[in-house]
Amino acid sequence: KVWSREERYQPYEKWEPEYLASLKQKIDTSIWRLGYHIQPATGLLNDPNGFSFFNNQWHVFYQSYPMGPVHGIKSWYHMTSDNLIDWKEEGTKVFPDSLYDSHGVYSGTALPMSDQLFLAYTGNVRDSDWTRHSYQLGAWMDQSGSIKKIEEPLIAAPPAGYTSEFRDPQVFRYKSGYLMTIGAQDEAEKGKILTYQSSDLLSWQCVGELGFTDKDMGFMIECPNLLLTDEFALLIFCPQGLDSDVCPYQNIYPNMYVIGDSYQLESNRLTNPSSLKNLDEGFDVYATQAFKAPDERLLSISWIGLPEIDYPTDQEEWAHCLSIVKELIVEDKKLYQRPVAEMKQLRIDEGIHFDNSKDSFHETATNHYELALSFDSLATGTLTLYADKEQNQGLTIHFDSQRGKMTIDRSHAGVPFGEDYGVVRSFSIEQKPLNVQIFVDSSVVELFINDGEKVATMRAFPETGHTGFHLTCDGDYQGQFWQLRKTN
Numbered sequence: 286k287v288w289s290r291e292e293r294y295q296p297y298e299k300w301e302p303e304y305l306a307s308l309k310q311k312i313d314t315s316i317w318r319l320g321y322h323i324q325p326a327t328g329l330l331n332d333p334n335g336f337s338f339f340n341n342q343w344h345v346f347y348q349s350y351p352m353g354p355v356h357g358i359k360s361w362y363h364m365t366s367d368n369l370i371d372w373k374e375e376g377t378k379v380f381p382d383s384l385y386d387s388h389g390v391y392s393g394t395a396l397p398m399s400d401q402l403f404l405a406y407t408g409n410v411r412d413s414d415w416t417r418h419s420y421q422l423g424a425w426m427d428q429s430g431s432i433k434k435i436e437e438p439l440i441a442a443p444p445a446g447y448t449s450e451f452r453d454p455q456v457f458r459y460k461s462g463y464l465m466t467i468g469a470q471d472e473a474e475k476g477k478i479l480t481y482q483s484s485d486l487l488s489w490q491c492v493g494e495l496g497f498t499d500k501d502m503g504f505m506i507e508c509p510n511l512l513l514t515d516e517f518a519l520l521i522f523c524p525q526g527l528d529s530d531v532c533p534y535q536n537i538y539p540n541m542y543v544i545g546d547s548y549q550l551e552s553n554r555l556t557n558p559s560s561l562k563n564l565d566e567g568f569d570v571y572a573t574q575a576f577k578a579p580d581e582r583l584l585s586i587s588w589i590g591l592p593e594i595d596y597p598t599d600q601e602e603w604a605h606c607l608s609i610v611k612e613l614i615v616e617d618k619k620l621y622q623r624p625v626a627e628m629k630q631l632r633i634d635e636g637i638h639f640d641n642s643k644d645s646f647h648e649t650a651t652n653h654y655e656l657a658l659s660f661d662s663l664a665t666g667t668l669t670l671y672a673d674k675e676q677n678q679g680l681t682i683h684f685d686s687q688r689g690k691m692t693i694d695r696s697h698a699g700v701p702f703g704e705d706y707g708v709v710r711s712f713s714i715e716q717k718p719l720n721v722q723i724f725v726d727s728s729v730v731e732l733f734i735n736d737g738e739k740v741a742t743m744r745a746f747p748e749t750g751h752t753g754f755h756l757t758c759d760g761d762y763q764g765q766f767w768q769l770r771k772t773n
């Protein structure tokens with residue numbers, strides 16, 4: 286089906302309820318629905334928004350277009366959780382229903398303010414010439430979950446010298462006030478991050494361009510996240526059109542990060558920033574959002590999906606999912622991303638231990654599991670997920686710890702897609718005995734390498750019954766397998 290602009294921007298209430306019900310029916314027959322990842326009820330999910338802890342619960346919203354697997358008129362869909370793993374669907378919460386967000390409630394963040402949650406987001410408006418206008422907007426969510434939009438924009442226009450590609454406000458506390466970072470494009474069409482400050486969340490002053498690199502960042506930066514602690518400043522962002530000489534990447538658009546020693550508002554710079562690094566070595570991570578939780582953990586969640594790429598589930602009227610929640614740890618200016626400890630609560634039992642077989646095939650009951658492998662020496666080998674009994678098919682993860690290299694190939698893992706951007710990802714790993722922790726959930730794999738020093742996330746769309754995993758290697762290891770509980 287080809288979607289016209291009129292269809293994609295038609296207000297939700299113009300669609301018949303039967304239409305949504307028919308989408309649901311079709312989706313229910315999908316073999317690729319996820320067991321424990323946040324996925325759209327119908328239609329398309331993209332960026333995580335408003336990830337926060339408020340009213341004794343975890344909250345995350347996501348960019349949603351419920352009417353089909355395309356980027357149409359966006360809203361925020363709300364999910365809540367007591368434990369970061371069992372998520373409850375609260376429904377569409379922030380609708381594109383005002384003068385300032387008539388063509389989409391775009392991405393943003395949340396900040397708990399005593400008994401209310403403050404939401405900051407971008408209102409996307411198209412005028413009669415289809416010219417874009419971007420407004421940074423605010424809303425309050427009370428403890429019962431009802432939303433009250435702040436009538437006037439927090440920021441009504443980009444500052445002089447910047448285009449209307451101006452979105453994704455991140456709001457956080459800074460000293461006795463608040464800061465906001467916003468993804469922007471200057472008039473020379475260069476990607477930038479702008480910093481704003483406020484003492485009351487309502488009136489905002491532009492501080493200027495955030496300094497974190499002297500390199501050209503492409504034509505646009507989306508979804509900036511600046512995380513400040515006493516030890517470091519971590520900036521996560523999505524540069525679009527980045528020259529791969531600045532930092533090599535293969536996805537259409539990368540999700541990257543920089544670590545600085547600190548951040549000073551006076552200079553609006555990260556001190557001593559690192560070079561750019563890929564946040565994820567896999568095929569599908571974008572728009573990661575992170576915040577400092579009340580328990581001091583830095584928690585992140587990502588969109589698993591990319592702009593402008595078709596996925597096999599488009600045929601089934603749904604697209605994409607969010608990642609599991611990860612904890613971000615910085616040690617000696619190195620980022621480690623680890624599954625949150627709560628993920629252990631998904632394990633159904635003690636698991637199955639296996640070791641040292643140089644060639645082993647394991648048939649698993651379903652593709653909802655966690656697998657951990659820990660090698661004793663600098664081993665070489667291949668792990669195949671989504672393997673069939675004949676072992677013709679599967680997602681292969683080849684590792685060579687001696688040379689410090691890993692290669693992931695999804696060309697034989699079911700239905701092909703995204704091939705224009707390559708079916709293989711190769712990257713360096715530490716030259717030490719390898720350990721991996723892997724989460725498989727029907728059509729998504731999240732791979733944590735060497736205690737989270739590298740992470741590789743990917744979708745794959747295997748055929749029914751391809752639920753085995755196969756390991757060949759030349760070294761001794763300890764393996765542990767856990768079937769995981771479904772939460773969806």
Ligand code: FRU
Pocket residue numbers: 331332348359391392393407452453507508571572592
């Ligand atoms: C990133 C993004 C954001 C925007 C949102 C719209 O994927 O393009 O910049 O706010 O998605 O859905």
